Amino acid sequence: ETVKVGIAAEPYPPFTSPDASGNWQGWEIEFTKAICAEAKLDCVITPVAWDGIIPALTAKKIDMIIGSMSITEERLKTIDFSDKYYNTPTGVIGTKGVDIKPTPEGLAGKALGVQVATVHQAYATKHFAPAGAEVKEYQTQDEANQDLAAGRLDAVQADAIALDAFLQSDQGKECCDYKGDVAPDLAVLGPGVGVGLRKGETELKDKINAAIKAIRANGTYDAFSKKYFDFDIYGG
Amino acid sequence: MTDAAQAIEVTDLYKRFGPLEVLKGVSLTARQGDVIAIIGGSGSGKSTLLRCINMLELPSAGRVSVHGEEIRMKSDGHGGLMPADRKQVQRIRTQLGMVFQSFNLWQHMTILENVIEAPVHVLGKAKAEAVETGEALLRRVGLYEKRDAYPAFLSGGQQQRAAIARALAIQPLVMLFDEPTSALDPELVGEVLSVIGDLAREKRTMILVTHEMKFARDVANHIVFLHNGVIEEQGRPDAIFGAPKSERLKKFISSIH
Amino acid sequence: MTDAAQAIEVTDLYKRFGPLEVLKGVSLTARQGDVIAIIGGSGSGKSTLLRCINMLELPSAGRVSVHGEEIRMKSDGHGGLMPADRKQVQRIRTQLGMVFQSFNLWQHMTILENVIEAPVHVLGKAKAEAVETGEALLRRVGLYEKRDAYPAFLSGGQQQRAAIARALAIQPLVMLFDEPTSALDPELVGEVLSVIGDLAREKRTMILVTHEMKFARDVANHIVFLHNGVIEEQGRPDAIFGAPKSERLKKFISSIH
Amino acid sequence: MTDETTHALAFTPEDLPKGKGFFQPHRIVLMLIFASLVLTLAVFMRWDWLPRYLPKLGSGILVSLAMLFSTAIIGFLLAVPLGLAQVTGPWFLKAPARIFCTVIRGTPLLLQLWLLYYGLGSLFPQFPAIRHSFLWPYLREAWPYGVAALTISFAAYEGEVMRGAFAGVPAGELEAARAYGMGRWTAFRRIWLPRAVHRALPTLNGETVLQLKSTPLVATITVIDVYAVISKVRQETYLTYEPLLLLAAIYMCLTGILVVAFRYFENRIPTRGA
Amino acid sequence: MAADTFINWSLLSLSAPGWGGVLLQGFLHSIQIAIGGYALGLLLGIGGAFGKLYGGPVLRDLLECYTTIVRAVPELVLILLLYYAGTDLLNQLLGAVGFGSIDISGLVAGIFVIGVVQGAYSTEVLRGAIKAVPAGQIEAARAYGMSPVKVLRRITLPAMLPYAIPGLANLWLIATKDTALLAVVGFSELTLVTRQAAGATKAYFLFFCAAGALYLALTLVSNVFIGMIERHARRGFAEQR
Ligand SMILES: Nc1ncnc2c1ncn2[C@@H]1O[C@H](COP(=O)(O)OP(=O)(O)OP(=O)(O)O)[C@@H](O)[C@H]1O
Ligand SMILES: Nc1ncnc2c1ncn2[C@@H]1O[C@H](COP(=O)(O)OP(=O)(O)OP(=O)(O)O)[C@@H](O)[C@H]1O
Ligand SMILES: [Mg+2]
Numbered sequence A: 001e002t003v004k005v006g007i008a009a010e011p012y013p014p015f016t017s018p019d020a021s022g023n024w025q026g027w028e029i030e031f032t033k034a035i036c037a038e039a040k041l042d043c044v045i046t047p048v049a050w051d052g053i054i055p056a057l058t059a060k061k062i063d064m065i066i067g068s069m070s071i072t073e074e075r076l077k078t079i080d081f082s083d084k085y086y087n088t089p090t091g092v093i094g095t096k097g098v099d100i101k102p103t104p105e106g107l108a109g110k111a112l113g114v115q116v117a118t119v120h121q122a123y124a125t126k127h128f129a130p131a132g133a134e135v136k137e138y139q140t141q142d143e144a145n146q147d148l149a150a151g152r153l154d155a156v157q158a159d160a161i162a163l164d165a166f167l168q169s170d171q172g173k174e175c176c177d178y179k180g181d182v183a184p185d186l187a188v189l190g191p192g193v194g195v196g197l198r199k200g201e202t203e204l205k206d207k208i209n210a211a212i213k214a215i216r217a218n219g220t221y222d223a224f225s226k227k228y229f230d231f232d233i234y235g236g
Numbered sequence B, C: 001m002t003d004a005a006q007a008i009e010v011t012d013l014y015k016r017f018g019p020l021e022v023l024k025g026v027s028l029t030a031r032q033g034d035v036i037a038i039i040g041g042s043g044s045g046k047s048t049l050l051r052c053i054n055m056l057e058l059p060s061a062g063r064v065s066v067h068g069e070e071i072r073m074k075s076d077g078h079g080g081l082m083p084a085d086r087k088q089v090q091r092i093r094t095q096l097g098m099v100f101q102s103f104n105l106w107q108h109m110t111i112l113e114n115v116i117e118a119p120v121h122v123l124g125k126a127k128a129e130a131v132e133t134g135e136a137l138l139r140r141v142g143l144y145e146k147r148d149a150y151p152a153f154l155s156g157g158q159q160q161r162a163a164i165a166r167a168l169a170i171q172p173l174v175m176l177f178d179e180p181t182s183a184l185d186p187e188l189v190g191e192v193l194s195v196i197g198d199l200a201r202e203k204r205t206m207i208l209v210t211h212e213m214k215f216a217r218d219v220a221n222h223i224v225f226l227h228n229g230v231i232e233e234q235g236r237p238d239a240i241f242g243a244p245k246s247e248r249l250k251k252f253i254s255s256i257h
Numbered sequence D: 001m002t003d004e005t006t007h008a009l010a011f012t013p014e015d016l017p018k019g020k021g022f023f024q025p026h027r028i029v030l031m032l033i034f035a036s037l038v039l040t041l042a043v044f045m046r047w048d049w050l051p052r053y054l055p056k057l058g059s060g061i062l063v064s065l066a067m068l069f070s071t072a073i074i075g076f077l078l079a080v081p082l083g084l085a086q087v088t089g090p091w092f093l094k095a096p097a098r099i100f101c102t103v104i105r106g107t108p109l110l111l112q113l114w115l116l117y118y119g120l121g122s123l124f125p126q127f128p129a130i131r132h133s134f135l136w137p138y139l140r141e142a143w144p145y146g147v148a149a150l151t152i153s154f155a156a157y158e159g160e161v162m163r164g165a166f167a168g169v170p171a172g173e174l175e176a177a178r179a180y181g182m183g184r185w186t187a188f189r190r191i192w193l194p195r196a197v198h199r200a201l202p203t204l205n206g207e208t209v210l211q212l213k214s215t216p217l218v219a220t221i222t223v224i225d226v227y228a229v230i231s232k233v234r235q236e237t238y239l240t241y242e243p244l245l246l247l248a249a250i251y252m253c254l255t256g257i258l259v260v261a262f263r264y265f266e267n268r269i270p271t272r273g274a
Numbered sequence E: 001m002a003a004d005t006f007i008n009w010s011l012l013s014l015s016a017p018g019w020g021g022v023l024l025q026g027f028l029h030s031i032q033i034a035i036g037g038y039a040l041g042l043l044l045g046i047g048g049a050f051g052k053l054y055g056g057p058v059l060r061d062l063l064e065c066y067t068t069i070v071r072a073v074p075e076l077v078l079i080l081l082l083y084y085a086g087t088d089l090l091n092q093l094l095g096a097v098g099f100g101s102i103d104i105s106g107l108v109a110g111i112f113v114i115g116v117v118q119g120a121y122s123t124e125v126l127r128g129a130i131k132a133v134p135a136g137q138i139e140a141a142r143a144y145g146m147s148p149v150k151v152l153r154r155i156t157l158p159a160m161l162p163y164a165i166p167g168l169a170n171l172w173l174i175a176t177k178d179t180a181l182l183a184v185v186g187f188s189e190l191t192l193v194t195r196q197a198a199g200a201t202k203a204y205f206l207f208f209c210a211a212g213a214l215y216l217a218l219t220l221v222s223n224v225f226i227g228m229i230e231r232h233a234r235r236g237f238a239e240q241r
């Protein structure tokens, strides 16, 4: 049977990103291909603008979402998730040469940027804001990074991969450096990223979970992950 | 009750604007070929009466017939009337030419375009033919040179003449003139007079509102004196001007200097 | 050359609209207290002349003085003229009242607001005072009941009376009337006549355009016959109407019926 | 001079519905339909998240309102000279006004916002003079850029509307103003502007609603308006329709208020329709 | 995004590694959608304006609801409701009565939504413009026996045009940018491809300016046409000074 896999039409490198001829590539694309092959599903990758991706799922225009969606309690009330397929550490970057530590005391009185409605925002609100950090919400990660470079922010908290990508860029190299990972808090940061599914479709969910397990076990997962990351993306 | 020889019959017409009662039971009959002049003070309801005849103002009560055909009305649900059959009104209006007190030329059309508009787009005449008659009419009112000018760039009298030409162009059976000579000099008034005379000879009917009593006397075979929304007196010109009966009319006539 | 007793002096005025030459060297003098009537065929340039006097149309050439003060002009760079000193024009205009042929009432104001607008916002009168005189004026022209109505809802004659009241409200030294009685019935014409008489007795100057020769004869002490953009003949009313010299004027006069 | 008519003011055909005149049968039916729709939605959809976000929604609405009114008012004040300059200005005012309106209307608001905030805004800190001036605390914030971008955009669109409105005022009425010795400013203030604005009110109303719907763009520069709160709800709960319907309801209330206000001003001056 | 980003012009080249061709394609799509939506909006607007001015009380109130609600509700909500919830509901209904499911094209849904929204705005623009036409002009047309449609076509529309053009021009420019909506139904118009290009290459500043330039070019071309129409529409007007 054909399964339509929804991905965000807005690029999110290195996970999903189109080239000028409309071909999508990136870690999540390879992951998709791997589990589809493993579960013997005939997958069609369907980019949908982020704003419409959940309604597209519920209206059966797509059958699952592979879009770096973190699993949270709140979201589980609305859609279903597979088991996690990756989980990256959460880190903090800041202006070069400024002494910032990714701890409540270290960020007290600092302006900290986070992307809105992410686990990072939840974390910063829970741990850093009470200690006196000014938490600013951005619609996208890039905007937060820009403001850090422009000097309006002292630090940015996000997923380590996104931060690393920024630090590799010319702009990032010039302005900022990595200040370290934040202390773990499973309750807030959640188990990681899962495949989004319609509620009640247990058959598909079981297939996906089995496929994730299988590619983890047979080394496919590590094989394509190596091309993108020099650390264990699956997380602890 | 009505017969074809009666070009216009207005029966017991009332018109209210909100609380203001402008016409209070006006009845009027025009036989074919009649030239009726309506005179009266400013604000007495002359224009309103004329506009009610072709349903530009909807009467509050009363009946209007054109050539024996009564315009069917129904209640509009707010104590007024509205046409029961819009098509009928439209058809009847094509037989009525109107010259407005404020001319109401179409500003986005040249004078010639104004004149040929109704013949071409209402009566369905061929354009070339309409242009030909239109130009002849414009020549007659002395506006041939201005045929390609837009109304906003004409003098008052020129606009009025254009409005007259526009109404004549549809060769209506009945003409409603609202002060057709107000902006014209005596020479042109004479010219309009002769136009009206020609029309009357063709058995066309005319109802005209005017403030120029000389003009009314010369042109009309019947005079209606409207006062405060009622017809105070009507009759032949010599009777009206020579031997007015009502006090009000006497006073009105006496002020002609 | 000019002295204060000369309320208006127009010297050698030319006005072109594109290729059309409307005024071709008009000179005119009005002494204080004069009532000058301008007569002439439709399109002969009467309104244009009046509008040039208060610089609503900019003359192509020529000079205009008001109470001995010449309106300074400069070239506009396209072969025409423009006022050299806008403030001067503005100041002079406050001494000139104007009644337009098409009334030009301000549609977003009630009649009373129209009337008190210039007294309050140009002359700087207190509002209460302006309302008082405004209402008195409206009563005089019979529009007191309509003071809170908007112009679009008035009859033609009512609009014209409102326009007259608006011009009178600034108590101008010079009045420019462009066919002030065109929409009025004989009774009201008489009333306007008496208003003009009152003004003349107060030594105010009036220049008026009219098509009603009777009215011109009654009201004016000087008649100007404009034809084709030039003053064909001018003089005292009895001379003009009684013994016209030029052929053109003779023809014009003869058509008065 | 006797007037033939004795009483009555102008009859205004389009009076706002008042009092019991408002409750006509079809309106009651409409309201019932609407009420039952709201009830259905309230019962059958998930609203458990609502209490948690209420405070944020409240402040978001306030931010949206502040953004809307400040930018619309300042923008309109700029639009008037922009429109006027295009109608009567000398070329050295006309040309820049035209170019301004064209360029701003011709490029996406988001781009302008980013150019201001990330472009211009990131240049400022490089000048110590600015960094140490009293303005810096404001320039560091995001909202001044949001206000600036939205104001400029509104001014450009409304400048165009006002251009048309100014040009549409009958020349004769302006002549009358001048003939009575009104100075340019008085004539403008008393005749031209009120006449033009009255004529443009229906369009201005629409443009103000559009402006309301443009305010969410400020969320991209960290100003949390009501739309940003709703987006946050959507992201955190992955609900789609409930938060958006709530947003629609909020916007509908604001729009309703705008429509009533504008209609009130429009109907203050009766026009004779045909 | 930032002014000091090094500009790599080759990213804009028309063929594959460059995104220029994709941008242009998206731009064309945007124009197509805008034209479709705008045209539909104009038709609805004319109908709506006339309904509001001449309709009965019920029609007037319904239209008032239409303009208020449709203008107030964000386009995103409308398209989501129509395209996703709407088709879902429709298919459930069809399923219940035993028909197969159907699929509304996202393009059609998008144009429809843009048109309906534009219609609400242009209703008000046109209503204002028609009110600005001196009543006498329309009365004159009626007095000569023109049918309502003919009055509309020959007199009302041309006479109100000068008053409506600026508002309609604004709506047109907004329509060209509103096409971003179509991204939600998976259609690649200019805004989406700009985002994709910028996101994939991180050259935000470059691509957003390129899109801005395309929009500006469209505006300039539109302005020429609008100017022509406006000059024609104002031909009978006296100039103000
Ligand atoms: N703005 C204008 N542009 C072009 N031509 C104009 C303009 N105004 C007036 N004219 C022309 O100038 C001539 C004189 O016009 P004017 O209004 O002065 O006539 P008038 O003597 O007042 O006539 P009437 O008695 O009909 O009002 C007319 O032929 C008219 O068409
Ligand atoms: N649309 C309207 N709304 C309210 N009142 C109106 C309207 N039209 C006319 N009136 C009033 O009705 C009365 C009669 O107007 P009408 O135009 O019939 O007068 P008229 O006899 O033609 O006067 P005139 O000789 O001044 O043209 C006037 O008092 C006028 O103010
Ligand atoms: Mg009348």
Ligand SMILES: [Mg+2]
Binding pocket: B155, B156, B157, C046, C047, C048, C101, C178
């Ligand atoms: Mg004249």
